[in-house]
Amino acid sequence: MQGNGFRIALTVFFVGLCGYYLYPSVQNMYVSYQMGQMEEAERVEYQENNRQRLERIRENSLNLGLDLQGGMHVTLEVQVASLLDQLARNKDESFNNILRTARQQAQEADVTVLDAFLQEFEAQNPEGRLSRYFRSESDNITRRSDNSAVEEYLQAQVDDAVQRAMEIVRNRVDRYGVTEPSIQAKGDQRIAVELPGVEDPSRVRNLLESASQLTFHLTGDPQQLQGAMQRIIEYYEPSAEDSAQIAAADTAAGEAAGEEMPQPADTSDAQMAEADTGETEDGTAIATDEQEGEQGTSLTGPGEDASQAGPQNPLLAAMQPMPRQQTPIAGRVFASDTSTVRELLSRPEVQDLLPSGVQLMWGANPVVTTEDGREAFNLFAVRAEPEMTGDVVTDASVQFRQQTNAPMVSITMNSTGARQWARITGANVGEPVTIVLDGIVYSYANIQERIPGGRTQIEGLESRQEASDIVTVLKSGALPAPVNIVEERTVGPTLGEESVRAGFISVVVGLLLVVLFMIMYYRTAGVVADIALLLNVILILGILAGFNATLTLPGIAGIVLTIGMAVDANVLIYDRVREEQATGKTLRAAIDAGYEQSLSAILDANITTFFMGVILYSFGVGPVQGFAVTLMAGILSSLFTAIIVTRLIFDYMVEERSMEVSYG
C-alpha cells in the first residue's frame, strides 16, 4: 500500500466534499417528509419558527428543473421595431418602409432589428442623416449629430429598454407570488423567466406580455380612509358567533402575530414642484413638507393586545395600520403577509367599506427592512380613476440640485399633458399625487404649486437609486418596451411528479441490472466495480449540488446512461488484467500492468465524450444542458472511481489481506 496515501486522501476528500454538498439535499428530503406528516396548523407554525433554517436548506439543496417540479419557462423578446417606431419623429413613408424591411430581415436572418434598420437606412439614403428621425435633448442628439452618435444613442435606448422590460417583468413576477423565480437577460434582446409551480399559465402570459400602464392618481382623503380602516378592522374583530369562521383565516395570518411590526422608515417624503429652470423666477419656492411631521410614533403592535384577548383579529395580525391623519397610507405589511392581507381586503363586504372611488394599491419598494431581512410594504389608498395617463410623458431623467447635490427627478410632458397637469396640480395644491405603474405605487409626492409648463421635478428623494428607479418607471410609460413570448415550456405538477417517478425507477432498475451483470461477469472484481458505480452516482449528485446545477429529466437520463457507460473504464481494465494473467503473470503484476496499459485508451475515450458534453452544454437550452452537465459530471466521477478508487480497493485486497481476487 505504499504510495497510496495520496489516493486515500484524495478519495476521502472528494467523498467528504460531496457529502458536504449533498447534506442540505438530504436534510431537505427529511424535512419535507416530516412536514408532510404534520397537521396544517402545526406545519405553518413549524415553518414560521424555522424560516431561516428552511430557507437555507432549500437554497443549498439540489435544484430540480422545471420539468421535474412543474412550472413555466418563458423566453421574452423585446420588440425593438416598435421601440424604434416610438422613438422616431417626423416619420415619413421612407422611414416606415425601412422599418418594415428591417423587421422582416430580423425575422428571417440572424440579425438584430436595429442592425438591419441601420443597414437598410444606409442602403436607401447613402447621404442621409439619422438625426432626421431621431433626436433627444437629454442625450444631446440634435439635428447636427452625425450618424455614429445617433447609432450609439439608439443602441443605448435598446439596452435601456431591455433593462426596463426586465425591471417590469421582475416587479410583475414578484407580485404574482411565485417562490424563487429566476429572471435573466439572454443575449441582446431576450429575457428568460423561470417560474416554478405556476398553476395558471394563461394568467402569467397576460402578466408578462401586457403593455405597462403608467398612470397618475390622486389619493383618498386621509380622514375618510381612517374611518374606513377602523370599520374594516372592526369587521374582522372576532366575536363569539363568527370566531370559528375567522379562526381559519387566523391561522394563515397568525404567522405575523406577536412579532415586531415594521418600524416606520425615516423617509422624508417627496415633493413635486415646477422645474427649477432658468425661465421661472420663483423656481426655488419649494416648501418643505411639514405635514408629514413625526411619523407613526404609536407603533406598539395591536397584535399584542389581540394576542392576549384570545382569538386575534386576522387583519391586525398581518397588517400594521398607519393611524395618521394626513397620509393616504392604509397600513404597512410584511412581504410574507401580503397575500393574506390581499385576500382579507378583497372580500366584497370589505371593499364596500372603503370610501367610494378609492382603491388600495401596494407600494413598489419596501419602506422598511428589518434586521433579519424581512421587508415591509405600504398599502396606499388611491383614487381608482387615474387623473392622466403616462403616455404624455416625453422624457424623464435624474438630476441633481445645484447647491445641495440632492437627487431629483425631472419630468417633461407634451403639450396635452402639460395642460392636463396644470389643471390637476392647480386644483390640488398640497395634496399628494401618486405615480402608478400596473397598479403599483412607485412614487408618492405632495404637489407644492400649480405646474403650468409640463416640466416637473420630484424632490426630497432618498437616494440616487430611488430617483433612477422612478425614472425607469416614468420612461416605461413614455416608451413602453413591449415584449413578446418567443418560447414557452410549461410542465404541470402531475406530469413533473410522473417524470420524477419515471426517472427514479430508471435509475434504480438500471443500477440493479448493471450491478448484477458485472458480478456475474467479473465475480469479485465485479463487486469492486459495483462499489465504484454506487460511489459514482453519489459523486455525480454531489458535483451537481456543488456546482449549483439543476437536475432535469434529461439529466436523470444522463445519470442512467452514465451508469451503463461508467463501468466501461473498469471493463477495459479488467479485460486487460485477464489478458495479462493469461500471459502467466502473477495477480499483483497483472493488476499493475492492467491499470497501466489501459490508461491511455480510457483517457482517450473519455476525453472525447467529455468534449461532446461541452459542445452540448454550449448550444443546448434548459433540459438539454442538464443532460450535458450530468454527462460531464459522470465522466469525471467515473474516471476518478475507475482509476483511483478501484485500484485502492484491489491494492488493499491483494496486499493487506493477501486475497485471491477473481476477475471472472
Add this chain to the structure above:
Amino acid sequence: MRLFENADYTLIPNRRIGYIISGILLTLSIASLLVRGLSLGIDFRGGMEFVVGNTQDVSTVELRSALTGPLGGQPEVKRYGDTGVLIRASAAGDINEVQQRILSTMKQEFPEAEPRIEKTNIVGPRFAEDLKQGAIYAVFGALAVIFLYILVRFEWRYSMGAVAALIHDVTITLGIFSLLAGVVPFSLQIDQSIIAAFLTIVGYSLNDTVVVFDRVREYVNLLKTENFPDVVNRSINATLSRTVVTSVTTLIVVTILFLFGGEVLRGFSFALIIGVIIGTYSSVFVASPTIVELDRRLDTATT
C-alpha cells in the same frame, strides 16, 4: 463468465460483408431521408404544442376533426401517455387564444371530459430558427473537434476512420428515424433532445473506436513483422470482449430508459438504443476497415 476470450475471428479479411451491410443500410437511409424526409419537432419548426390531460375517453380522430375549424390548418392530435392527448398547431396567433379555443372545443364536443392543460411547448419561428442553427453548429462542431483530437492523439488515417464511422452512425440513425416515423407508436420527431442523443451516440461510437485504435497503435509497435490488416484484425479480436460487455451494459440502461423513462424520453432513448448498436458495429466494421483501406491505398501509391 467469459465471452470472446481468445477470439480469433477473421473480421478484416471479410470486411466486404461489412461493406455490403453498411452499403445497404446507408442506401436505405439516404433514400428514406430523401423521399420521406425527417419530421422536425417543434423546437426546430416552431409552433405550439399542448398536452391536455384527463382525456382518456376522447377519440383523437374526432378531436382532430373538431379542432380543424377553430385552429385552422391541420392540427396534429395524438395520444400522449395513458391519459393525455397532444395537440400541435402552427405558431400563429395569441397563445392564450389558441389554448382557449382548444379547451372550449373540447368542452363542447366532449362534455363529459374535464380537460386540463398539463404541458405546453411554444416556440416562435425566429426562436426555432436560432435553435436549428445552434443544433447544426453543435453537430459540425462536434465532428470537427473529434477529427482534431484524433489527429493529435493518433494519425490522420485514424481521424478519417473515426469520422467515417461517426457519419455512418448518424446517417443510419437518422435514416431509421425517417423510416419508422409514423410506424412506431411514439414520436420520432427531431428536437433538441434527439440532437443531444446524436451527440451522445457520436461520443459513444467514438469511445468504442478509440479503444480499438488504441490497441492497433500498441500492436503496430509490438508486432513490426506482421502486415497492417492482420494487426488490425488482432486488435479487434483482443478488444472484442470489452466492446461487447460495454455495449451490453449500455444497452441495458438505454432500454430501461426507453421502457420506464416516460413519454418525454422515448424518442431520445430510442435513438440511443439504435446508436449503441450501430456504434458498436461501426467501430469494428467501418472505422477499422477504413484505416486498413487507407493504409493499402497509401502503400500502392508509394510503391
